[in-house]
Amino acid sequence: MLDLDLSGLTVVVGAATGYQAITAAAAALANAGRVVALTRTSYRHPAAASDATLAFAKYADVAERVEVANRIDSHKWHDVDIVTYCLQVGPISRSLTELLPSHAVVSLMAEPWELQPGVVDFDACDEAGIKVAAPNLSHPAIDLLPEFARLCCALLGDAGVDQRAARIAIVCDTPCAAILEQMLRERGARISVFSHPSLLTDDAWDVILVAMRPSDKPPMDINSLGRIARNSRRAKLVQFSGGIDRSAASYFGLSVWPPKRPSRGQLGLPLDVLGAAPEIRRLIGGLKAAEAAYRDADLGGNNVGFLVTAGSEPGRAYPSPDKDPQETSNL
Template sequence: MSRALTATLLDLSELTVLTEAATGAYAVTAVLAAMAGARHVYAFTKPTRHGTPGDARQQTLELADSVGVADRIDVLEQITPDILNQTDIVTNSGHLRPLTAALIDKLPKEAVIALMFEAWEFRPNDLDMQACLRRGIPIVGVNERHPAVDVFSFLGPLCVKQLHDCGLPVYKNRIGVLCDNDFVGSLRAGLTNSGASVETFDSVEAVYRDEWDAIIVALRPAAQPRIGSPEATHLAACAPAGGIIVQFWGDMDRTVLSANGLAVWPTAPPALGHMGILLSEIGPEPIVRLQAGGLRAAECVRRSRPVSTDGFAQIVTRPLVELSPIHTRSLPR
């Protein structure tokens, strides 16, 4: 966490942050904000399948206490108008979602919302964009490929971990990667560096029959599942007996895949629009980098610093209903 703060030059002095108190790797978010000098951090929590509010409180405050910032973090189960009225940065975190118009309308006009992933990954269901536009409150994405963040470089190892979990060594495996977005280079590099033979495709129709050990699906989520009946039929014709469809990102109709004789990993479906494996599955490092970068991007905009293509911050400028977020099911996240 200290290395991430040094790398990003995150400075939240004189700013108040509203984020989540969470469990696992996501307990770092509130603590990073406090370590970066935030005037105060309000960390909202609620029950999830990952833990109780008590779990989130304990993990967040124990981590905060270990670095001497617990006195600047309040863990909350209710957000009052008074808190919203003094907030400078709100994070688009799992416990806070969706960020409603009622919440946004109570923020100061100078406030910003930290998307906590890249702008092109914006998902309209996360927050009321029309309320942000009406209030002039920026929605700030983070450049995950900035050298101080570099989360994309973790996607290849994450995909390798997912394949290991489903019983494939990756080394010497024949892997098809079905990807229509910027993940493709990182996925290909990670799999190739682990010894796989890899072919990439930007559409289901482009996939051809081969002795695939697995076909990785990494398609941007849309209003309908990216793998429906026609797509499942095509993939079944391309995959050998025993081939596996691995859901890295992008919603799939698992019923039609099973009806076509295809196995699917992971066995439990992720939430709609979310990844099939959490970044935290390969350790806290990518989460720490992402959260520090997301806060840094929001800080830049809050302090009216220039937004450039090689900087930290990206601005969501219009509601693109077809976009959905990169990261994980609510871990919480």
Template sequence: MTAEIPNLARTAQLIKQAVHKLELDLSGLTVLTEAASGPYAVTPVIAAMAGAKRVLAITADSSYATADEVIRQTRSLESLCGLPQRVEIFQERHLALFAEADIVTNLGFVRPLDAKVVLSMRRGSVVPLMCEAWEYRPQDLDLRACQQQGVHVFATNEDFPAIDVFAYSGWLALKMLFEAGIEIHRSKVVVVSGDKFGRVIEQRLQANGVDVMRVDRLDREIIAGADAVILADYARLDEIIGEGGDVTAADVSRFMPGGVVICFAGRADVRGLGANGVRVHPNRELPARRMGLTLAHLGARPVVDLHAAGLKVGELACRGVEADSAFSALMQKM
């Protein structure tokens, strides 16, 4: 099944709005990013709309779309944004592409930025992470190699008022609960999290009539009688539900009969839960430091705003004006 752009015309408008409100100006800069499908088709088009000298985009066949379909979506979005076909799309990941770029994003088809890749990059080039600093994954980017090569790395403040992207985490949790058959109002939900995701989700659930409890660790007493447990501990590496976890799949079945487990971020024994009759959403195993569903599950705006903000971070770092800009609070040091 191909991941489609949900509303092409609206997505084009969101791109124009984001470029305007962030005063994104990539003139004179070459950007290397990915060409992807669905809401993630936006990134190279944002760069082109912001006047980048060149936009290089890597793509490939994936479970979401073929490379040909990605190219079609990119061209359609360019056209709706009133752009000529400026995005240069490549179906192979050549080191020469990295050597050309001033800004290299850390997105799917561009990753991993390992030592071999980083050593091909220009000294003084920038990697803007499309996430906050605490969400950094070492397997995606070799920070030490960046330091040795003189490549600057900054993360993006998702709470910056012009975008307020991190707040969508709470809305995503609500949507996932609805999809799992939980009515929200007057439902009892346990959120297990020791990080920012949990705090934001807890606040959004409370504002919508949920009887919510946020904890760092689960036990049988905590889950007893709950309608749902949301796993939302992005930074936690061990299994939260499973034989070696806080509680077992059998515990969940016994102490919260009919309840559901929402895998927002965090590891669980999904197969064991299913074998014990527990509904899991989404119903797949997650590695540590991964979200079950991304903010794109809500629509295009969170992706557009976050990726435009990340490109703004790249712009500021390339031009060396991060300390003197009204947008300096967008940047987070690594």
């Protein structure tokens, strides 16, 4: 159990629908003094997100400490202790960090490799003395890597792939690669793993599973797709994460699943397909990592989360350099 304790803290989260709507109530149940749930003005149904968030808060009998708003006045950001990165809050920009107190903590609510480049200005956070915390997805109380593998297998099933004896090339540069390979082998698939599309061998694949980190440009680009078209024209491309140049795929006559392009930075299937538990473990884990950072508790290693600071590669984040290599092995 993560034993979340946000006693007396002011926490900013996103108002949402689905299982993510519990975030505000979870923070309040952990004794946060005040929880502000921001709606996204461009969201198709902002009232639905507001209603769902407040419904959970009322059910948990914490509605008096949960406020739904579409913005926070500039001067009130100075009262915030923890702010979660989410679409509703928007990018953690330099202008936002300048409004936060130096003791504030930004919770990524994900490991850095899951995030689209540029959504958090790590340099600005470092300069302001603001800690950035990420949950350790391998922590036993969070344990999301096997769930990602299950989700990926479900996506293959939706694509009509018979995983028994299928020749599958996994193109993956995330920590999911090993467990995804293991799970598919157990289901009878013949697997080869490649860390980048440029390393893909010229074999006749049945399926090419793309499970890459988010990036500004799709790693599965026109050059990679041209090679696939020459050698594996009948292969089905399955997009779990990372980008595929779908215009180029269409030009070469390649089949891509899912038919509709996932939103930028989103998975081919949402995590909540697997039920409430994985999503809730992620949300609570993200809040717990922020709590630990706020209270200067031990982070890194096998703990619930780790601190993240700016790295030299644009749009990428790395564990804080004041931790030893063993403590920051999550990346």
